[in-house]
Amino acid sequence: MKKMIVVIMALAMLVFGATAAMADNVGCGIGSEIFKGKMDTTLFQILAVTTNGILGNQTFGITFGTVGCSQPSSFASSERLNQFVASNMDAIAQDIARGQGESLDTVAELMGVEAGQRAQFASTLQSGFSSIFTSADVTSAEVIDNIAKVASLS
Amino acid sequence: MTARPSGAPEAGRTKRAGNRNGTIICGGLLAAAYFCALFLVASPASALASGDIDQLKTRARSAALWQSPQWRAFLHYRGDESVIDEPKYFLSVDGKTNAEAELIASIDALFAPLSDGHAACRFAARYEWLEAELGFKGAVEPMRDCPEFRQYMEALAPRSATLVFPESYINSPASLFGHTLLRLDSQLESKLVSFAINYAARTGQEPGALYAMKGIVGMYDGYYTVHPYFKRLNTYGNIENRDIWEYELDLTEDEVRRLALHVWELRDMGAEYYFFDENCSYALLFLIEAARPRLSLTRELDAYWVIPLDTIRAIDGAGLIKSRSYRPSRATRIRSIAGELGAEHLDNAIRISSGNGGAIANIGAMELEFASEYLQYLRAEGKVGDAEYRQRLLEILGARSALGQVEYAVTEPVNPLATHLSAQASTGVGFSGGRAFGLLYARPAYHGLLDPPAGLREGASILFAQTEARLYDGSAELSRFALIDIASISPADRVFKPFSWMVSAGYRRELTSDDERPGVLWIETGGGMAAHGPLGALYYSMLRPAVKTDHEMGYALGAGLSIGALKRIDERFPASLEARAFDYMAGHKHRQMEIEFRQGVPFGAGRYSLYFSLKGSKLGAYSSTEGSVSVGRFF
Numbered sequence: 001m002k003k004m005i006v007v008i009m010a011l012a013m014l015v016f017g018a019t020a021a022m023a024d025n026v027g028c029g030i031g032s033e034i035f036k037g038k039m040d041t042t043l044f045q046i047l048a049v050t051t052n053g054i055l056g057n058q059t060f061g062i063t064f065g066t067v068g069c070s071q072p073s074s075f076a077s078s079e080r081l082n083q084f085v086a087s088n089m090d091a092i093a094q095d096i097a098r099g100q101g102e103s104l105d106t107v108a109e110l111m112g113v114e115a116g117q118r119a120q121f122a123s124t125l126q127s128g129f130s131s132i133f134t135s136a137d138v139t140s141a142e143v144i145d146n147i148a149k150v151a152s153l154s
Numbered sequence: 155m156t157a158r159p160s161g162a163p164e165a166g167r168t169k170r171a172g173n174r175n176g177t178i179i180c181g182g183l184l185a186a187a188y189f190c191a192l193f194l195v196a197s198p199a200s201a202l203a204s205g206d207i208d209q210l211k212t213r214a215r216s217a218a219l220w221q222s223p224q225w226r227a228f229l230h231y232r233g234d235e236s237v238i239d240e241p242k243y244f245l246s247v248d249g250k251t252n253a254e255a256e257l258i259a260s261i262d263a264l265f266a267p268l269s270d271g272h273a274a275c276r277f278a279a280r281y282e283w284l285e286a287e288l289g290f291k292g293a294v295e296p297m298r299d300c301p302e303f304r305q306y307m308e309a310l311a312p313r314s315a316t317l318v319f320p321e322s323y324i325n326s327p328a329s330l331f332g333h334t335l336l337r338l339d340s341q342l343e344s345k346l347v348s349f350a351i352n353y354a355a356r357t358g359q360e361p362g363a364l365y366a367m368k369g370i371v372g373m374y375d376g377y378y379t380v381h382p383y384f385k386r387l388n389t390y391g392n393i394e395n396r397d398i399w400e401y402e403l404d405l406t407e408d409e410v411r412r413l414a415l416h417v418w419e420l421r422d423m424g425a426e427y428y429f430f431d432e433n434c435s436y437a438l439l440f441l442i443e444a445a446r447p448r449l450s451l452t453r454e455l456d457a458y459w460v461i462p463l464d465t466i467r468a469i470d471g472a473g474l475i476k477s478r479s480y481r482p483s484r485a486t487r488i489r490s491i492a493g494e495l496g497a498e499h500l501d502n503a504i505r506i507s508s509g510n511g512g513a514i515a516n517i518g519a520m521e522l523e524f525a526s527e528y529l530q531y532l533r534a535e536g537k538v539g540d541a542e543y544r545q546r547l548l549e550i551l552g553a554r555s556a557l558g559q560v561e562y563a564v565t566e567p568v569n570p571l572a573t574h575l576s577a578q579a580s581t582g583v584g585f586s587g588g589r590a591f592g593l594l595y596a597r598p599a600y601h602g603l604l605d606p607p608a609g610l611r612e613g614a615s616i617l618f619a620q621t622e623a624r625l626y627d628g629s630a631e632l633s634r635f636a637l638i639d640i641a642s643i644s645p646a647d648r649v650f651k652p653f654s655w656m657v658s659a660g661y662r663r664e665l666t667s668d669d670e671r672p673g674v675l676w677i678e679t680g681g682g683m684a685a686h687g688p689l690g691a692l693y694y695s696m697l698r699p700a701v702k703t704d705h706e707m708g709y710a711l712g713a714g715l716s717i718g719a720l721k722r723i724d725e726r727f728p729a730s731l732e733a734r735a736f737d738y739m740a741g742h743k744h745r746q747m748e749i750e751f752r753q754g755v756p757f758g759a760g761r762y763s764l765y766f767s768l769k770g771s772k773l774g775a776y777s778s779t780e781g782s783v784s785v786g787r788f789f
Contacts, residue, residue, distance in 0.1 A: 029544070030544045030548070031533060031540055031543050031544050031547075059380070059421060060379065060380045060421055060422075061379075061385070062305065062310070063305070063309075080347060084382075084384065087382075087385070088346075088388075090530055093547065094526050094530075094551060096555070097526070097554040098523065099555075099558060099559045100559055102345075103346065106346045106347060109342060110344070126555050126558075127555070129552060129555035130552055133552075135548075137544070
């Protein structure tokens, strides 16, 4: 009986086996948010909740580095802003196109836009969408510079 | 929820009046000595002579500081020992099991002369607390010279704390248990750039079943991790499509600071991770207790089962929840937008996202809202390539940006705190094959399809160790022990097309004649599809391979088909009707057919429920009817 259980489990592992390949796919362009990658066989998804695997190797991700991404050239950006934009390009693009949203508010705050100016900021960026997201390959650094230009931020 | 009494003596500082006066005098002398030292020695180093450390230790001993709830909270003591396994967390060799030794060793290390890699650079929370408790005020705080620690505190700048609860996601009944993480907010308005503390296991690349097993038996180490909140939202809200609840905690700024300091102490300190017991949510309770040690959260829940929702209940019970807010997942946003679109517009929007034709010119803002979110969903599922995705997203958003703002309604679901408690016991009466019985039923966890629906996804159920005993004519018998019974009936619609599945295994008695109820062991699994239909019910159909033991031939192996409907009448009263037919084709060849109606009637604010069931069965040539009514209580 015990042997049968072991055999069944081994077979189950073979059939359902999926590697926990969770690529922390952060780049500098659109589409850099993590996507499921290989961890989408059903059994893995069902069981994945049991342990909550750690994202990447670092336990404390408290620095604002953006590995391999260039810095904005004209806007005096902060590390925190660079990281936020690099990691949230899609959400920011969506919010700018919609003229509202939490990611857009965050960008506004980190770029030093006063609370009273935010509505204008959002509306200006919405009209200038194609001057900000100039191509499918636009980088986060370019987006920050373009936003600054469109919104006339120094 | 049964609680094991904690092994530790009730905490409380013992103070003797005489000694208290002595303490003040010692403190005064010490302060004077320092002032002189400062004056004479112009160096900023807080050079404590060893005699002074001895005084601190004496003070600590006479106050029995190691018994204080704050100290035990810092050490993560549960009963007589710490749950932390990493030896580096303890300054004393015996620190894991001896709180006093750890206290003395900490005083030695923390009040030693300043140096590189000073203990206070790590144990900042302990330092600040001991400094206050022992009435010691150094000329300079050692943490001033700890660059990594300062970088951490500057990045977090913590002022308030919020408990975050991602709910279940589709086709994962196990995720009904939920998860918790803790977000520390700074003075910034945006919460996306706050940092979130998440307790997670460091796993390897092993396949699914092994991964689960290791998590259950503690073969992984758990660590506290700190990452920007937006990363967690991307994972939980956008990729796993879990709705998220945020409960703001009523902690003072000082308490939040102490919590943050304590998290720093725990960096890279591993403990064995047990899915059921010392898991993600339990680990966070230690952090909250470190902030406010008079809470007894970890002791209240010092039980075998720790379900994340129970930890939130404990926190709520302690009066710590100030407010709550709801954050819909991407899938919920997609469904909400779809609700604003007619069928034709929805189909068009889906086609635009999937790149299957679809006209993008002259369509409305709402369709483009849908298309943008849905395209990102497809990307997360790996259903669209990278270059194609970027191109299409920009096209959709470019068109969207010309159309102003639109709003769509998102219905806030029932607060998870309204969910029924996880264990249940019930009693009732019934009849089976013409004979009456009394019944007793119990199970430790978690939620069945007929249980009070508030706060839980429809069609998802996960049940462990269901036990039912029946009393016939004065003789009692075990009628059923279902080790596991898990179902995920997930509706497919125009937008999402999940499949549905179930798995169950255990022991049950089957009626083979008026007087015979032999027991069998069974394992069954099933897969199929479900969709909403007429009367607002959820209809499903599944193919179910099954195997069971058999008294005549040893076993019976076959497959079944089940068709059923579920409905939460008035959103409150769950009903189920299912017909199932099994053809056992190997071993003891026979057919088994059943049609069963069941109804749950919750009352008492989700604390109790009535259950009705009626079932017609045909096993081989024998037909019978069974029915029961019972009342259950959740606890």
